[in-house]
Amino acid sequence: MSTPIAAAGLGFAGHELARASLDQCLKCTICETQCPVARVTDLYPGPKFIGPQAERFRHGQSVDHSLDYCSSCGTCTLVCPQGVQIAEMISQGRAVMKAGHMPLRDKLISQTVLMGKAMTPVAPLANAALGIKPLRVVVEATFGIHRNAPMPHAQSQSFEAWFKKHRPARTTEATRGKVVFFHGCAGNYFEVATSKYAVEVLEHLGYEVLVPSHGCCGLAQQSNGLFDGATHDVLKLCDDLRSAGKGLTIVSASGSCTGMLKHEAHEIMGVKDERLADVGSRIVDIMEFLWTLHQAGELPEFAPINLSVPYHAPCQLKGQRMGMPALDVLGLIPGLTVRESGQPCCGIAGTYGLKKEKYAVAQAVGKPVFDHMLKDNPGFGLCDTETCRWQIGKSTGLRMEHPIYLVHQALGLSPVSTAA
Amino acid sequence: MSRTVSSATVVIGAGLAGLTSAIALAKAGQDVTLITKGLGGLTLSQGSIDIWGRTGAGLVTDPAQAVADAPAGHPYAVAGADAVRAGAEALCGWLDGWFEGDLHHTRLVPTAVGAWRPTCLVPAGHTVQPAAGQRWVVVGPRRMKDIQPELIAGNLARTPLPDGGFVRARGVGIDIAARAHEVDSSGVAYARALDEPSFRATFAEAVKAVVHEGEIVALPAILGLNDPEAFADLSKRIGHPLCEIVTPPPSVPGMRLDQALRAYAQQAGVRIVLGAAVLSATTDGDRVVSVDADTAGHVTTYAADAFVLAAGGFESGALEYDSTGTLSETIFGLPVTRAPGAPVVADYWADQPLFEAGLSVDASMRPLGQAGKPVCTNLHAAGGVIGGAVRWREKSGEGIALGTAWAAATAIEEATK
Numbered sequence: 057m058s059t060p061i062a063a064a065g066l067g068f069a070g071h072e073l074a075r076a077s078l079d080q081c082l083k084c085t086i087c088e089t090q091c092p093v094a095r096v097t098d099l100y101p102g103p104k105f106i107g108p109q110a111e112r113f114r115h116g117q118s119v120d121h122s123l124d125y126c127s128s129c130g131t132c133t134l135v136c137p138q139g140v141q142i143a144e145m146i147s148q149g150r151a152v153m154k155a156g157h158m159p160l161r162d163k164l165i166s167q168t169v170l171m172g173k174a175m176t177p178v179a180p181l182a183n184a185a186l187g188i189k190p191l192r193v194v195v196e197a198t199f200g201i202h203r204n205a206p207m208p209h210a211q212s213q214s215f216e217a218w219f220k221k222h223r224p225a226r227t228t229e230a231t232r233g234k235v236v237f238f239h240g241c242a243g244n245y246f247e248v249a250t251s252k253y254a255v256e257v258l259e260h261l262g263y264e265v266l267v268p269s270h271g272c273c274g275l276a277q278q279s280n281g282l283f284d285g286a287t288h289d290v291l292k293l294c295d296d297l298r299s300a301g302k303g304l305t306i307v308s309a310s311g312s313c314t315g316m317l318k319h320e321a322h323e324i325m326g327v328k329d330e331r332l333a334d335v336g337s338r339i340v341d342i343m344e345f346l347w348t349l350h351q352a353g354e355l356p357e358f359a360p361i362n363l364s365v366p367y368h369a370p371c372q373l374k375g376q377r378m379g380m381p382a383l384d385v386l387g388l389i390p391g392l393t394v395r396e397s398g399q400p401c402c403g404i405a406g407t408y409g410l411k412k413e414k415y416a417v418a419q420a421v422g423k424p425v426f427d428h429m430l431k432d433n434p435g436f437g438l439c440d441t442e443t444c445r446w447q448i449g450k451s452t453g454l455r456m457e458h459p460i461y462l463v464h465q466a467l468g469l470s471p472v473s474t475a476a
Numbered sequence: 477m478s479r480t481v482s483s484a485t486v487v488i489g490a491g492l493a494g495l496t497s498a499i500a501l502a503k504a505g506q507d508v509t510l511i512t513k514g515l516g517g518l519t520l521s522q523g524s525i526d527i528w529g530r531t532g533a534g535l536v537t538d539p540a541q542a543v544a545d546a547p548a549g550h551p552y553a554v555a556g557a558d559a560v561r562a563g564a565e566a567l568c569g570w571l572d573g574w575f576e577g578d579l580h581h582t583r584l585v586p587t588a589v590g591a592w593r594p595t596c597l598v599p600a601g602h603t604v605q606p607a608a609g610q611r612w613v614v615v616g617p618r619r620m621k622d623i624q625p626e627l628i629a630g631n632l633a634r635t636p637l638p639d640g641g642f643v644r645a646r647g648v649g650i651d652i653a654a655r656a657h658e659v660d661s662s663g664v665a666y667a668r669a670l671d672e673p674s675f676r677a678t679f680a681e682a683v684k685a686v687v688h689e690g691e692i693v694a695l696p697a698i699l700g701l702n703d704p705e706a707f708a709d710l711s712k713r714i715g716h717p718l719c720e721i722v723t724p725p726p727s728v729p730g731m732r733l734d735q736a737l738r739a740y741a742q743q744a745g746v747r748i749v750l751g752a753a754v755l756s757a758t759t760d761g762d763r764v765v766s767v768d769a770d771t772a773g774h775v776t777t778y779a780a781d782a783f784v785l786a787a788g789g790f791e792s793g794a795l796e797y798d799s800t801g802t803l804s805e806t807i808f809g810l811p812v813t814r815a816p817g818a819p820v821v822a823d824y825w826a827d828q829p830l831f832e833a834g835l836s837v838d839a840s841m842r843p844l845g846q847a848g849k850p851v852c853t854n855l856h857a858a859g860g861v862i863g864g865a866v867r868w869r870e871k872s873g874e875g876i877a878l879g880t881a882w883a884a885a886t887a888i889e890e891a892t893k
Contacts, residue, residue, distance in 0.1 A: 085726040086515050089664050098658045137514030137792055173762050206604040318773030336773045378770040379749035
C-alpha cells in the first residue's frame, strides 16, 4: 500500500537537499556498521538500505514500513564520510509514509508542552499515576505506550514561574551583557533544576539572563513525521526567542532541541524561514558556550571535584558536529575524571523508546550505555539531554544529571559532590 | 554567529594518517583537535599494515628494503625509511600486542576471492602463513553475504606460493544464522553474534563438524568484534589453527583497528570532532591561521599553530578530478602534481596516471607550490592526499600513511621547540 505525498509541507520530502545527496553514497557500509538499531534487531534493514538505496525507488511514495524502525538518532549521517544526509532522507520518507494515517499515540506523545501543562499543577498526583502499574498496562493497551517506558517526573513549579520570582544572587556584576536562555518544554516543566543551574552559572559569570516565555521546538512531532505541527511550533518558538532582542546569543541546556533549531528543522523538514536561520545561527549548547569562554580566557578557575563520573554524549548532541564540548569543559575541573560511553545512542531517541513495539529495541540499543553508567559511578551519571536522562535513569535506577550540575558545583554555587 | 576554538595543531581526517599524526602530537604534549567529515577509511581497511607488497618485478619479500630503495618522488623517498619505521613502531607500541610481523618480511593473507595478498604487519594470531603442501579448509556461513568458500578454496589451491608450491584447499559452507530470521547477514552481524559465548559454542560445533584432522581452518573475518577473547575462545573450541579472511566491506578487522585507535587517540587527549566537513582555510602570508568547519547552525573556526591535511585522496573527496579535466585539492586549493599526458586512459586494464596524482611535499611533509617552495610554513600533509604512489597496486597505503604522518608530526614538534 503506497501513500502519495499528502500535505504541501511534505513536498520537500520527495526531492531537494537530502535527496540530492544520495548519489554521493558509495555503499561503503560505514553507516550500516555504526547504526545502533540495526545492531540489535533485524526488523530494521539499516540506514544504507532504507536511506540512499530505497530512496531511489520511492518517487515521492513510501512503501517500506521497516523504515519506521529508524530511531532518528542521526548516527548514520554523522559517520558518513561522503556527506550523504541519510537520517534526513529516512525521516522524510517516514513523514510521507505516515501522512494520512498517523497513529493517535504518535500525535499524543509529541505534545510535550501539553503534558507539562497538564501535569505541573497536579504534580504529586501525576507522578503517582505514572507509577501505577495497572494504569500503565491500560495505557499500553489503549495507546501503545509501553508500560515500562520512562516518563518525566512532574515538578510542582515550572522553571518560568521560578525565573520570574528569582533574583540573581550575584557575586559578579552583569558586565558581560545579555544572553537569552532557552529552556524548551522539558526544561520548563520537568528538568527544572538543570535550567536553574544553567541560569545561575550564567549569572555568576556576569551575564544578564533573559528568558522570554516560550514553548516547544517541535522535535518530537518532527521525529514522528508530524511536519506541519512541528513547523508551526518551531517558528512560533523562533518568534518568542527573537522577542528578547536582536542578535543576542541564545544559550541552551537542552541538547536535542538545540539541534532542532540549529539544523534539523531546516535539513529534515525543509523549513526555509529567516527567523529560523537567525535563531539557528545564534543558539549554542551551554557547554559549547562555556568552552568558547574558556578559549577566550573568560572562565574563572574551577574548584576541584574529586570524582570519576560516567557520561554519555547524546546522539542528537553529537549530530551537531561540534565534538563533545562537555568533555572539554568538565576536563577543566581539577580532580574530576569523566568517562564517555563511546556509544552512539541510549535508545530513547526522543519518543522512540516509549512506543510499545519499539521498547525492547530501545532497551537493547541502550544496554551498553546502561552498563557503562552502572560500572563505576558516584551515585549519579551525566548526560546532556532530558529524554536520555529519563531513559538511562529508568533503566539503571541511577540519578542522571546534566553536565552543568558539576560546573555549578565547581563555581562554588552548590556543595561539591563526593563519592557515594 | 561564529565561534573560534584554538588548539596547538588541527588534524583533518580520521584515517590511519590523521589518527597517527594526532596521537603522536598529543603524546608529545600538544593540544590536538582532529576534525573529520565522517569515519575514516580505516574502518573499511583490511586491518593489516601494508608496507610494500608488489613492484613491477613481482612480489616484494623485504618491504623495508623496498622502502629504502623507493624511487625519487615516491612518498617513501620523501618521508624517509626512518619515518616509516618509527611510525610503524609507534603504532605497534600504542596498540601493544595488536600486530605481529616485522618490516623485513612479507606476510601472505588469503582474500575473499582466494588470492594470496602480500602485506606486512597482521593482527597477532589471526592469520596463518601458507606453505606448500598444507591442507586448508575454507569454511563460510551460507547465510553470510559475499563469502563463497568453494570459490576461495579453488583459487587458493591454484595460486602458486612464492616458492612455487601450492596449498591444498577445499571449501565448505555451514548453515548457521547470526540472527534467527536473517538469510543474508553481513559479517558485522556474525561478528557481533560471535561476541556472545553461547553463539560461539554453537558456531564452533558447526565448524568442527566439517573440518578434517590436520586442516588449517580459514574463516571469514567475523570472529568477534568487541570481545577481545572471542578469537582465542573459538581457536580453543575448534582446536585447529584459524586464519581470518577479510571480507568486502563491512570489514570487521578494519572496524576493530579503527575502534582501538580512535579510543587510544581519545585517551591520549585528542579532541575528535566527528561529522564536520572542513570548508575553507584562512591564511596570513605564508601561514594558515585557521580552518572553518561546517558545524550545525554556525560555522566554527578552528585556529591552530600547525595543520595536518590527512583527508585522503579521490575516494574521500579531498582530491577532485572534474569533467573539465581540472585536478584540485578541495580544502586549501593546493596545487596537485600529475604526470604529463592524459590522467585517464581508455584501456581499462592499463595504468591510470590519475592514481599517482596528488600533492608534492618536502621532507617536513609541507605541500609544495611554485618553484618547489612550501605553500605555507605550518601546513603539512599526510597519507592518501600525497601523490607519487599507486597504493592499491604497490600494497603500500598504510606504510605511506604511517611514514608521512610520522614525518609531519616530527616536523611540527621540532618547529614548536
